[in-house]
Amino acid sequence: MSAVLDRDDTKGVRVEIRVLGPVGIHQAGRGLTPVAEKPKTVLAALLLAGGRVVSDARLREVTWGRTPPATVDQQLYTYVSRLRKLLSPGAAILRHRPGYRLVLTDATLDHAEFDRLAGLGYDALKARRHAAASAHLTTALALWRGPALGGVTEHLARVELPRLEEARMAALEGRIAADLALGHHDALVSELVGLVEAHPVRERLRAQLMTALYRAGRQADALAEYRRGRVILAEELGIDPSSALNDVFQSILSGDPGLTAPADRPPETRVQRRRPVRPAMLPPRVADFTGREPQLEELSGLLTDHQAGAAPVVVTGAAGAGKSALAVQAGRLRLDSFPDGQLYADLAGSPGRSKDPHDVLEWFLQSLCEPGTPLPLTVDERTQLYRSVLAERRVLVVLDNAHDEQQVRPLLPGAAGSRVVVTARSRFTALEGARQLELEVFERSEALALLSRVAGAGRVAAEPAVADWLVERCGLLPLAVRVVAGRLAAKPHWTLTEMARRLADGHRRPLDELRLGDLDVRSSLRRGYLRLPGEARTALCRLSLLRTPEIPAWLTAVVLETDESTAEDV
CATH class of the missing domain: 1.25.40.10 (Tetratricopeptide repeat domain)
Structure with a gap:
């Protein structure tokens, strides 16, 4: 039994398992299917148990019949071990004496979908x-790709095939x-x-x-x-x-x-075919959006550039730089260029686990297709339907807080009529034809303008030096400036000096003060930190102790106890 697929190439891609036809495991459109008949039989028997424990005796019987070899237990253990590797992380095979149980974690099974x-x-x-x-x-x-349980032993087929065929x-x-x-x-x-x-x-x-x-x-x-x-x-x-x-x-x-x-319904009771709702998923524009005039003009121009084709625009920047606000603002300004609607998805998901394109495609297709339209099972099939539906439409697609190129690719329309804006914390240089727009922190004037607009121009004018100190203390980061301004607006009796005192207090953590409702600088930074591999997290923690904004490669290598090339990659 072997797999002809590099696992690194398919990280995060959903595993698809099939028994309604030739038994197989598929990922990213490529097969991971065991070649031999007996491993396929063990896999199919565990799948058809629906999460229940299958005893060793049952597995031996459906795999070898009534005359198993002397080494049957060792062979069964080997098959299960290899299947675990092929199925991970989409499914897990757990040992529950006197047998095994297969649990689907992030995989699809055609029989369950049927x-x-x-x-x-x-x-x-x-x-x-x-x-x-x-x-x-x-x-x-349509999920049946031929006679079910193709490639398993006759012992299992004789037991399970009649039930599947009857269904x-x-x-x-x-x-x-x-x-x-x-x-x-x-x-x-x-x-x-x-x-x-x-x-x-x-x-x-x-x-x-x-x-x-x-x-x-x-x-x-x-x-x-x-x-x-x-x-x-x-x-x-x-x-x-x-x-x-x-x-x-x-x-x-x-x-x-x-x-x-059945007779035709009379005209007054005829059920009219409902048209799908024109999607309008874009969040509302930020009422007090401040600054970013050059970037807003550039992004708006790219959205209406007919020479751009279907290439996405990738807006990159640090956590809290205002990427999402810029994307939404530009989209709102160009709504008339997209008469067939807007699609929006926040791809961040929960901490440490970004949203699956499989699920995002379901939301998009439900808003684009006629009500009640059944959706395909696999990511590839959903992507094909999605691109077919958008082929003759002009839709704006905003993919917010994307994790990597692999997450984004299935969500890109195939035709040039629609436009895509992706926001991410790193450049997606592997995304073919992507236009890059990098967002830095605020200019000082922009940060002060936002502070004045939210907290009150009079309060800022009364303490200009403190206002300067506050925005500098926020690192000119738009999210941090907005939180400070929002807290001042919520406490009209505070002076800017009082806010500055709280941020400078050595007994308080500054990030504790940079939180207002669902706006939280620490949470925003934490999501980025959790995305890093373990080696990079270690590097960040060690390098932060140097308390200098610029660190040469040789010093990084010393701190990480490695060579300069590896240190640069980290």
Whole structure:
């Protein structure tokens, strides 16, 4: 068993596991599937248990049958060990005596997605929402890539395949029932003829064929189909037709109006096809946005530059530099250039774990597609649908607080009509064709203007020297200046001197003062710190003790106890 994929190339990409067809593990569009039959069997048996413990005895039986080799326990341990490596970090195989349990952590399983979509289809069918039922069940059936459990041993296939095939047939019959209710009988006749031929004793399929034939004006053929089914049931199973088949037969004989095709709804009750809502996800513009005139002009120009094509604009800068505010402000100024709407996603996620493109694509597609449209299972399929939907539209896409290029790529439109703005703390130089716009800290005049605008011009004018000290103490960082100004606005009885005293107090941590509601300089810095690999975190902590803004490479190497080239990379 081997993998032909460098794990570093797919870090953060969701693992896709398939059993509805050839059993396999896929990541970033490439296969990690074990070659041998027995490891595939162990994998499939654990997956089909639905998170329950599978005993060693059960795994031995479905893998080797009733005559396992003397080394069976060692071989089983080896297969599980290799599968763990292939599945990590998307799934984990845990030892629970007397067996193993497979838990999906960040992986997708086509069988689980089939069950989910089929359940939605059955619910819609019960609620007589036939269009939604047909769509959900069609998408569920599309997950089958051939006969299920391809490549496993006959021992497992003999046990599990009938259950999977029955679930597929039930979903197929449900989809046909929905399509019949929608009046698609003419298109269904040829499909049902083939299905009845392949499954002659499935009475529901034959009843559906009789209904479709009757509605298509072929009453004699419908009755002949009933007689043919009655003979087959008697000869092969020794039974008479069930009430379901007999009821359709009697309805045809009596010309039951309930069996006719659904009539068109009267005009006053016709259900109109709803248009998808024009997405408008962009956050509101910052009312007291201050400064950044050159950068705002540059970004606004790039958004309307027809020569730019589909290349994204990457706005980079330190934590708290105001990247998000600039992106939103520029987008708001150019709304008329994007008549088909705006998409926005904060990709930061929770500390130490950025948002998955798989989930972001779901939000975007739900806002772009018609309500009730079932969504594909994999990232690749969702990306293709996303780009197809945007192909003829002009949409602004803002991807805020992106982690890396790999997170962004699936979210880029394929056509040049839309524009993308990405905000990030590092340059995405590996992102093909990206335009870079780097955001530094405020100019002193900009920082003082924001302080005056939020805290009050009179208070700043009364203590100009203290105002200078405050913005310098904030490092001219826009987020820090805004927090200080906001705290002063909330405490109108404070002077600027009082704020300065609190920031200069040696017994208090300055970052404790740089927090206001959900604006928190420490939290913003912490997210960046947690993104660093362990070696870089160590370097940051050690180098910060030098208390100098510029550190030569040779000194860095000494502090980190390494060579200069490695120190520069860190």
